[in-house]
Amino acid sequence: MNILAFESSCDETSAAVVSVTESGFEIKSNIVASQIETHRLYGGVVPEIASRAHIEAISRITYEALDVAKTALSSIDVIAVTANPGLIGALLVGVNFAKALAAANKIPLVAVDHIKGHIAACYLGIDAPTPPFIALAASGGHTSIYLVKSYTGVEVIGATRDDAIGESFDKIGRIIGIPYPAGAGFDALARSGFIKATGSEDNFYSLYKKSAAYKNADMTLPSPAIPDGTLDFSFSGLKTAAINLLHRYEQRGEEIDRELFAARYTYEAVEAVAKKLDAAIKAHPGCSLAVSGGVAANSHLRARLAEVAKKNNVTFHVPERSLCGDNAAMIAVAGYYEYMSGNISDSSLNASAEDSK
Numbered sequence: 130m131n132i133l134a135f136e137s138s139c140d141e142t143s144a145a146v147v148s149v150t151e152s153g154f155e156i157k158s159n160i161v162a163s164q165i166e167t168h169r170l171y172g173g174v175v176p177e178i179a180s181r182a183h184i185e186a187i188s189r190i191t192y193e194a195l196d197v198a199k200t201a202l203s204s205i206d207v208i209a210v211t212a213n214p215g216l217i218g219a220l221l222v223g224v225n226f227a228k229a230l231a232a233a234n235k236i237p238l239v240a241v242d243h244i245k246g247h248i249a250a251c252y253l254g255i256d257a258p259t260p261p262f263i264a265l266a267a268s269g270g271h272t273s274i275y276l277v278k279s280y281t282g283v284e285v286i287g288a289t290r291d292d293a294i295g296e297s298f299d300k301i302g303r304i305i306g307i308p309y310p311a312g313a314g315f316d317a318l319a320r321s322g323f324i325k326a327t328g329s330e331d332n333f334y335s336l337y338k339k340s341a342a343y344k345n346a347d348m349t350l351p352s353p354a355i356p357d358g359t360l361d362f363s364f365s366g367l368k369t370a371a372i373n374l375l376h377r378y379e380q381r382g383e384e385i386d387r388e389l390f391a392a393r394y395t396y397e398a399v400e401a402v403a404k405k406l407d408a409a410i411k412a413h414p415g416c417s418l419a420v421s422g423g424v425a426a427n428s429h430l431r432a433r434l435a436e437v438a439k440k441n442n443v444t445f446h447v448p449e450r451s452l453c454g455d456n457a458a459m460i461a462v463a464g465y466y467e468y469m470s471g472n473i474s475d476s477s478l479n480a481s482a483e484d485s486k
């Protein structure tokens with residue numbers, strides 16, 4: 130079975146062809162047209178510009194995805210498209226394009242939830258998780274913990290009550306001079322900070338808590354893990370405390386060590402996620418751990434969560450880095466499972482900015 134999928138929920142327009150055979154999923158093409166350079170000028174995504182850029186790119190990248198996959202439209206069995214959540218104008222471009230293509234070519238259409246798409250990226254690896262499992266979706270818009278009950282059924286068991294982890298990296302990164310989106314730059318800067326704090330090139334993360342840099346009271350930041358027995362987070366609290374910390378340095382006329390600051394911020398963010406996932410695993414015996422979304426590319430998060438899984442004796446699943454960010458191959462995989470469950474859409478399909486209920 131060949132699936133043609135579209136993703137246009139934020140600032141990447143993507144089209145992919147994924148084929149499903151008895152031996153699993155094969156990505157035949159996964160074209161991602163990024164708008165990052167355009168939005169970087171403004172320090173974040175400008176929704177109207179995003180919609181326009183999706184319109185300009187979608188037709189071209191569809192041809193490209195089919196060309197690279199050496200697959201004709203007549204060999205496509207299912208069209209899958211991200212229908213929610215995301216920027217409404219951006220989503221509408223993908224949804225309307227997919228609807229038109231499906232109707233004109235009489236191909237079944239399936240709607241995909243973007244976050245279920247991120248989780249589905251974990252099914253593309255050789256070592257795919259099998260439901261039920263615990264999944265973290267960490268992106269620019271989400272920091273949620275799910276109990277994945279089946280290939281199409283998920284339950285939110287924890288979430289941020291305000292900002293998302295990726296959004297917080299982007300906002301704080303911008304203040305310390307990392308271009309948008311700041312995630313990857315933050316990751317690298319924190320690495321230098323951990324190495325500087327511990328004097329070690331390997332295993333630096335675990336040594337960090339014992340370092341003088343960690344004990345420096347001027348750099349104290351609160352944990353975004355809400356201490357109330359839930360699996361919820363507040364990344365806005367961490368972000369505000371970090372902004373105040375940066376201001377204090379500025380008022381004293383002192384230059385902050387950006388590397389040590391990035392390490393400290395990353396440490397608090399990662400430890401909070403590790404703590405809540407550890408609790409989630411303990412509350413759901415028999416579940417393995419999967420991590421997805423743009424922030425799943427973070428090297429410190431990946432390493433720390435692998436450790437959490439190991440300590441709990443459960444398997445750890447994370448997509449390869451190139452499949453952590455927004456892409457249509459993950460939407461194809463989620464679309465496959467929706468199709469197999471009979472969740473077919475028609476021309477009344479609409480986009481929605483909201484999370485699925």
Ligand code: KG4
Nearest residue numbers: 268269270295310312423424426427454455
């Ligand atoms: O999933 P995604 O591509 O788009 C959304 O659905 O939001 O996630 C984008 C987010 C951005 O906030 C970006 O800064 C973050 O993922 N990100 C990272 C890393 N690479 C991307 N955050 C931390 N470390 C990274 N290496």
Ligand code: ZN
Nearest residue numbers: 268423454455
């Ligand atoms: Zn995403």
